[in-house]
Amino acid sequence: MVRKGFVCLxxxxxxxxxxxxxxxxxxxxxxxxxxxxxxxEQEALGDAHWLRYGEEGFDQYLETVYQLSPELxxxxxxxAAGGAQASETxxxxxxxxxSAREAREALExxxxxxxxxxxxxxxxxxxxxxxxxxxxxxxxxxxxxxADADKALETFQHCFDGTPPTGQTPDVGDSPTDNTTDPSxxxxxxxxxxxxxxxxxxxxxDASGLTGKNLAVLEKCKEVVGxxxxxxxxxxxxxxxxxxxxxxxxEYDPGELxxxxxxxxxxxxxxYGFFTGKVGICLGYTRTFQLFMDMLDIECLTVxxxxxxxxxxxxWNLVRLDGEWYAVDCTWDDPVYDYIPDEETLRWFGHLxxxxxxxxxxxxxxxxxxxxxxxxxxxxxxxxx
Numbered sequence: 001m002v003r004k005g006f007v008c009l010x011x012x013x014x015x016x017x018x019x020x021x022x023x024x025x026x027x028x029x030x031x032x033x034x035x036x037x038x039x040x041e042q043e044a045l046g047d048a049h050w051l052r053y054g055e056e057g058f059d060q061y062l063e064t065v066y067q068l069s070p071e072l073x074x075x076x077x078x079x080a081a082g083g084a085q086a087s088e089t090x091x092x093x094x095x096x097x098x099s100a101r102e103a104r105e106a107l108e109x110x111x112x113x114x115x116x117x118x119x120x121x122x123x124x125x126x127x128x129x130x131x132x133x134x135x136x137x138x139x140x141x142x143x144x145x146x147a148d149a150d151k152a153l154e155t156f157q158h159c160f161d162g163t164p165p166t167g168q169t170p171d172v173g174d175s176p177t178d179n180t181t182d183p184s185x186x187x188x189x190x191x192x193x194x195x196x197x198x199x200x201x202x203x204x205x206d207a208s209g210l211t212g213k214n215l216a217v218l219e220k221c222k223e224v225v226g227x228x229x230x231x232x233x234x235x236x237x238x239x240x241x242x243x244x245x246x247x248x249x250x251e252y253d254p255g256e257l258x259x260x261x262x263x264x265x266x267x268x269x270x271x272y273g274f275f276t277g278k279v280g281i282c283l284g285y286t287r288t289f290q291l292f293m294d295m296l297d298i299e300c301l302t303v304x305x306x307x308x309x310x311x312x313x314x315x316w317n318l319v320r321l322d323g324e325w326y327a328v329d330c331t332w333d334d335p336v337y338d339y340i341p342d343e344e345t346l347r348w349f350g351h352l353x354x355x356x357x358x359x360x361x362x363x364x365x366x367x368x369x370x371x372x373x374x375x376x377x378x379x380x381x382x383x384x385x
Contacts, residue, residue, distance in 0.1 A: 305368030
């Protein structure tokens with residue numbers, strides 16, 4: 001019994017010593033040097049935006065983006081690709097190992113949220129985020145969202161092997177101070193978008209009551225309908241023509257995917273932003289599609305639900321053709337891909353959510369209140385090459 005008790009005591013002392021050693025791990029590398037070394041090996045971070053400890057906006061980024069108290073951080077550097085790219089790395093020096101564990105939890109939660117941000121909109125980037133990681137060594141925490149997370153982890157660990165930093169502190173450029181976009185894309189025509197007013201003017205043939213954004217929306221609708229709709233088209237052919245024009249015309253607003261450096265278009269949730277800025281979020285796509293369908297007398301509804309296991313707001317449409325309902329998700333039919341191997345694959349991705357069933361949406365990470373809208377069960381007008 002004495003021998004067994006001695007072994008247990010020895011084991012406990014060893015664990016305690018290991019814990020103390022972990023807490024005392026230090027390095028000659030600064031957070032800036034470590035972040036720069038990691039970013040230098042990741043192509044997507046070649047033109048990254050940089051934010052350093054002590055600079056304006058650093059504490060706000062910790063609080064609002066990472067959900068981490070600045071009081072826990074003694075040094076740090078963040079490098080992010082920005083826009084519709086998810087690549088981001090950060091090295092934070094925390095007060096102590098306990099604070100580092102809090103940072104790990106916050107950064108892991110951030111990774112999960114970022115995957116949701118890109119899911120459906122930029123599939124390649126969502127996959128990149130899913131393969132990312134957080135590493136903690138002593139009181140140092142590293143966020144590694146990049147194409148080669150294994151290489152990034154190796155580089156971060158290298159900073160603790162006793163090898164001193166080489167050369168001078170790298171020149172990472174100036175931190176961004178202006179995150180506004182071109183005012184010509186900012187909805188500077190004045191007033192708020194009014195769906196009913198635009199539709200009434202369309203149906204009545206009288207635009208005299210419209211001004212600003214609403215007048216601009218009506219004029220663009222007239223132009224598009226005149227360009228892609230012909231008299232001999234069936235309702236489904238008209239729907240498809242509008243759908244294809246929309247995904248060719250605009251893209252998901254990269255400002256909604258950027259955490260700090262690209263301002264979203266303030267009208268990205270309505271047709272004005274879709275037409276003038278060529279960007280939209282899911283509501284921008286669905287409200288634009290709804291307007292076109294109403295103008296073409298095709299029965300249509302907008303569904304506001306969620307995606308990514310119910311954690312991200314999302315919206316799409318239902319259309320009624322020959323008495324049956326079909327679901328259309330224009331936003332997810334317009335994903336951002338860096339590379340599509342051929343035109344056939346591009347067309348397939350661009351119609352994956354065109355005239356599908358509710359069951360199909362349920363199986364592809366869409367959630368909604370089924371009692372509030374009709375069930376889409378039609379298959380006759382599903383997209384075919």
